[in-house]
Amino acid sequence: MTATSHPDDLQETPTRLQSLDALRGFDMVWIMGLEPVFHELAKATHWPVFEWMSTQLIHPDWNGFRFYDLIFPLFLFMAGVSTPFSVGSALQKGVSRNKLLLRVVKRGLILVLLGIIYNNDGLHLTPISELRFGSVLGRIGLAYMFAGIVYLYAAERWLIFWFWSFIIGYWLILMFGSAPGFPAGDLTMAGNFASYADRCLMPGKLYLGIHDPEGLFSTIPAISTGLLGILTGLTLKKTGLPQMKKVWRMVMVGVILIALAWIWNLVFPINKNLWTSSFVLNVGGISLLLMALFYYIIDVKGYTKWAFFFKVIGMNSILIYMIKKFIDFNFANSALFGWLHQLLGGPFNLVVAACTYLLIKWMFLYFMYQKKVFLRV
Structure with missing residues (x-):
């Protein structure tokens, strides 16, 4: 496959895609501290709606889908969306593909390193056998890196080809392969081929002993998640396409993909x-439906003030993910609001404690936002 320039109608967007920052903040706020608020509300009230929401914020044991499963891939999807606005714009300004390749690879490997640091509470001396190399940031870094490489050297129509190739190829491997001693197509934790490959290939320890949810082999289909984000970013960046057509295209493709998912x-x-x-x-x-919603409200209709809370989070998402390993926000919460938690008493004191914990983290990010300090990778 030869390197091909991207279509001429992809011109640099003059302003930052505000909806992307807001959606990234919406995504991160759940693991930043909003999740415990709903768990505590469910315990305090026993209302069916809060109990259902609390359940949605717990991963299923194996098969199935809950809202909490969306947070990780949505972030990877958004990393893909931003690629045409960053790497693509540099490409249009004449920066060579080889130079951009180094940038993409560097960013991917830095995320892998940050993931190792996060998992293992720093880089203190630890035997390799005790380190966990699989991580959320590592999965994002590798999938972003490979999706970015495909983007750099493939025309837009080939991005669609590679999107389907990775997930169909992965399906065929898992359907016709398995761990030794298990029947072909076994999808149990012990018997599936992906987990077996990770047990053979990955150094250190796996998260669940025989399986790691951020393993190496299952990064293959995650590349398609990044590619879908890139394709979405290309659509959003097209100056010749009316904004409402962009919205409806995202909605239409999103609905089709969800329908295909449940058939598959x-x-x-x-x-x-x-x-x-x-x-x-x-x-x-x-992810496409959420991107369409945020894009329509913020970038098409111009309603931006309500999203400021999320924007502050979204513009420093890597920082707030990593910082809890270095700052004890629970101590800060007790020191600043312990009196309030004790004053309330009863079951709702834990609800308030969860809310003030989230507030402290947001105020920290707001301070960084005011000082224009952002952690970029």
């Missing part, structure tokens, strides 16, 4: 642990 689920279950192909389509479709 009948033979290849939706499973975040294995990042199955049906999972890619399901979270990809939902």
Whole structure:
């Protein structure tokens, strides 16, 4: 496949895509501290709506899908969306593909390193056998890197080809392969081929002993999650396409992908642990619908003030993910608001404690935002 320039109608967008920052903040706020708020509300009230929401914020044991499964792939999808606005713009300004390749690879490997640091509480001397190399940031870094390489050297139509190739190829491998001693197509934790490959290939320890949800082999279909984000970014960047057509295109493709996901689920279950192909389509479709919603409200209609809370988070998403390993926000919460938690008493004091914990983290990010300090990778 030869290197091909991207279409001429892809011109640099003059302003930052505000909806992308807001959606990234919406994604991160759940693991930043909003999740415990709903868990505590469910315990305090026993209201069915809060109990249902609390359940949605717990990963299923193996097969199935809950809202919490969306947070990780949505972030990877958005990393893909931003690629045409960053790497693509540099390409149009005349920066060589080889130079951009080094930039993409460097960013991917830095995320892998940050993931190792996060998992192992720093880089203190630890035997390799005790280190966990698989990580959320590592999965994002590798999938972003390979998707970015495809983007750099492929025309837009070939991006679609590679999107389907990775998930169909992964499906065929898992359907016709298995761990030794298991029947072909076994998708249990012990018997599936992806987990077996990780046990053979990955150094250190796996998260669940025989399986790692951020393993190396299941990064293959995750590349398609990144590619779907890149294709979405290319659509959003097209100056010749009316904004509402962009919205409807995202909605239409999103609905189609979700429908295909649940059909595929009948033979290849939706499973975040294995990042199955049906999972890619399901979270990809939902990500497209959310991107369409945020883009319509913020960039098309111009309603931006309500999203400031999320924007502050989204512009420093890597920082708030990493910083809890270095700053004890629980101590700060007790020191600043312990009196309030004790004053309230009863079951709702934990709800308030969860809310003030989230508030402290947001105020920290707001301070960084005011000082224009952002952690970029």
